[in-house]
Amino acid sequence: MPFNTRNLIVLMVLLLVVTTSVRAIDQVAIQIGLWSSEQLDITDLQVDISLKSSGLAVTASTRKVQLVEPIGQLTNVRLRCDTLRWFSGQLDCLAGQLDFTHAQWGNQQITFKVQSRAEEESYQLTLNGIRIEQGRVDLQANYQQGNWQADLTGQQIELADLVNFVSTYLTEQQLTTLSQWNVNAKADINAKLSGQQQQLNSADVSGKLTNVGFSDPSGSYVGELLAAEVRLQLQADSSTWNWQQTLTIDDGQAYFEPIFLDLAEQPVTIHSEGHFAKENLQWQVNRFGLEQGDSVQATGQLQGKALQLTSLQLALKSDDVDSLYKGWLQPFFPGSSLSRLQTTGELKADVQWQAEQYQFNIDLQSVSISDEAGRFSIENLDGQLGWTNQASVLPIDLSWQSASVLSLPLGGSKLLAEVSQNQIRFTESLSLPILDGKLSLNDFELSLAGEQGMQWQFQGLLSPVSMDQLSSLMGWPELQGKLSGMIPNVSYRDEVITVDGALLLKIFDGTTVIRDLRLQQPFGSLPQLYANIDISRLDLQTLTSTFDFGNISGKIDGKIHNLRLSNWEPVQFDAVFMTPEKDPGRRRISQRAVNNISQVGGGPSAILSRGFMGLFEDFSYQKIGLSCRLMNSVCQMDGVEPTEQGYYIVKGGGLPPWINVVGFTREVDWPELIARLKAVRHSDGPVIQ
Known part of the structure; x- marks a missing residue:
């Protein structure tokens, strides 16, 4: 019974x-x-x-x-x-x-x-040898009239075994959440706990974790072979939890999309203290710190509710900008112009953020940045840089020793500007030295406001730059003269650079006007350039002597319309170069130039230089011209006038001796035409018999 x-x-x-x-x-x-x-x-x-x-x-x-x-x-x-x-x-x-x-x-x-x-109502209990699979837990507890304290020691506890051990105390929702993650670890733990009845009032937990691994269902958070030391102290009252925490991870690898950390090479220490309100789930981190060698040292304060961050104040310092970039910044720019950089230097930063309001200030010390693809660089950048979306004004004061854009070297300079409401405005014109000239940027404004992303615009003036220096730098034939011009309003929006109005250049003693200039994805993997170019009264004597083409005197007008470059290679244009209708100057063409033009036009080389005509070094001409309409890698060619079987490239006229040069090929593969031009450039000239 x-x-x-x-x-x-x-x-x-x-x-x-x-x-x-x-x-x-x-x-x-x-x-x-x-x-x-x-x-x-x-x-x-x-x-x-x-x-x-x-x-x-x-x-x-x-x-x-x-x-x-x-x-x-x-x-x-x-x-x-x-x-x-x-x-x-x-x-x-x-x-x-x-x-x-x-x-x-x-x-x-x-x-x-x-x-x-x-x-x-006083009890003391000691339990030794509680088995959790291969691990062991010892417990010593005291109970006195509703108040209790417990000391717990765990050795070689597998996390999966522990979850299984306490699963009877977990809710269905907690078990479901745990089942969605793949988590494993082995722990040695010491804990001092105290409370009243079923209420935990304080906890002091320290331990070592080894072989830590975790992954979520989507693979956004992954850790492998991590090793860590942890210390957690909790104090509770009727409405609030207060905590102090220190975590050091010194082995293994972790991925928190998109950041990958090799913690064996650069251990991370995170510490914090704060409080959590039980009723409304609001929390505040009064002191936060993160340290990772010379890469980053950060301190700050955070506030939030449940899993939502509502405010942040952070002071950051890096004695190794390269480690900071590779470990924490580079993953946020995949495939962009900032995805492959070489960096050096030091920086300090202050960040303040809360819902819909933010600002940051950065102090740069001898920072150098270079794109591995050679698209841009800047050396020894020093000064202050700030940004904010608030109405308050932040100053920008930067200087650098040298820079480059698309292999074009720029000298040292100084930038003074103001930032407010996601916009930057130069307070003084920026003067950028370019070889022996300079580029002045005026009325520069940049905005990150709105859904269209980054936008900027400026006007400028290019003071004379020696073409011989520029051509040598760009790998061109040695050009003579100066490059200069007015730069109308230039703007950038939706990854497109647009020039409003006409870009005026002075070169080869003539005038070149560039209109409708657009550059799409200028720092992308496949930039596209569009333009219409008009050329007025270029001096052929200067032009041909520059390219060692043979001597031609006189002027020439031209146009290159519907121009399109893909990755800086021509894929489409409609080009015409012709002697102006009114050109009273002397018009002469040398024997060598005649033969070179014949090669370009597809005619026989040096035929007209044989016999009697070979006695003359140059000839007079009435007009000279050549056109090419490029489409689908084929150049449709023409000259100044049609003939029975071809077209005139050079039509003789004036005082004898004079000469005609006729082109016979109407369609030429673009690569073949380029090969002809290269052959002309490297030719030793005609043999006169």
Whole structure:
């Protein structure tokens, strides 16, 4: 029959009799078929009590113990105490062992020590050897009138085993969340806990983690073979949790999209302290710090609610900008012009952010940046740089030693500007030295406001730049003269640079006007340039001597319309070069120039230089011209006038001797035409017989 309260009282009286009549009775055995209460049900309980000089030795065993959830059922339970003492309201077991089997906890053999003063509601409990698979946990706990403290030590605890061990205490939602992540780790843990009834009031946890690995279902967060040391201190009152935390990770690799960290090479230490409001889920980090060698040292404050960040104040310092860029910045610019940079120098930064408001200030010290593709660079950049979307004005004061854009070297300069509401405006004109000239940028404005992203515009003036220096730098034939011009309004929007109006250049003693200039994706992998170019009264004497083409005197007009360059190579244009209608100057062409023009036009080389005509070094001409319409890698060619079988490239006229040069090829593959031009450039000239 069930073991009720009355039977329990009888048992207690019997035990008292045993303890007070030790000379008469040496051993007592009690068997109980069923013992039930609100907290547990015990089936087939057997208790053996024997008298020893140190006290009572008690052994209790049962086939099954049913406890309230979430613990549930224990089977094959055996409890042994070799030194049970029971006197003056105190029940002590100084050396005991508890064996049982549990569905989640497996087979357990736990040694324990208990000191109980029920009348004073005072209990002390020590448990050693709690097994969590291959790991071990020891626990020492004290309970005094509702208040409790516990010291817990865990060794070689596998995280997956621990989750399984405590799964009966977790909600379905918590178990579902854990099942979506693949997490493993091995831990040695020391914890000091205290609380009241079922409330945890404080915790001081420290430990070492090894073989840490994790991944989420999407692969956005991944860690492998991490090793870490952690310290967490918690204090709670009725409404708030306060914490202090330190985490150092010094081995393994981690990926937090898009950042990859090799923590074996550069360990990371994160520390913080703050509080969390239980009722409204608001939290505040009063002190935050992150350190990773010379790469980054950051301190700051954060606020938020639940998983939402609402404000941030951060002070950042880097003694190695290259490590900062490669570890923390580069992953945010895949495929862009900022994705492959070489950087050096130091910087300090201050960041303030809250919902819809932000500003930052950066102090740069000897920072150098160069694009690995050679598209741009800047050397020894110093000064202050700021940005904000607020109405307050931040100054910009930068200077640098040298720079380059698309292989064009720029000298040192100084930039003074102001930033406000996601816009920057130069307070003084920027003067950029270019070889022996300079480029002046006026009325520069840049904006990041709106959905269209970055936009900028400026006007400028290019003072004379020696063409011989520029051509040598760009790998062109040596050009003579100066390059200069007015730069109308230039703007950038949606990755397109547009020149409004006409860009005026002075070159080869003539005038070149560039209209409708557009450059798409200027720093991308496949830039596209569009333009219409008109050329007026270029001096052929200067032009041909520059390219060692042979001597031609006179002027020439031209146009290159519908020009399109793809990755700086021509793929389309409609070009015409022709002697002006009104050109009163002397018009002469040398024998060498005649033969070179014949090669370009597809005619026989040096035929007209044989015989009588070969006696003359040059000839007069009426007009000269050539056109090419490029489309689909084919050049449709023409000259100044048609002939029966071709077209005039040079039409003779004026005082004799004069000469005609006729082109016969109408369609030429663009690569073949380029090959002809190269052959002309490297030719030793005609042989006159």
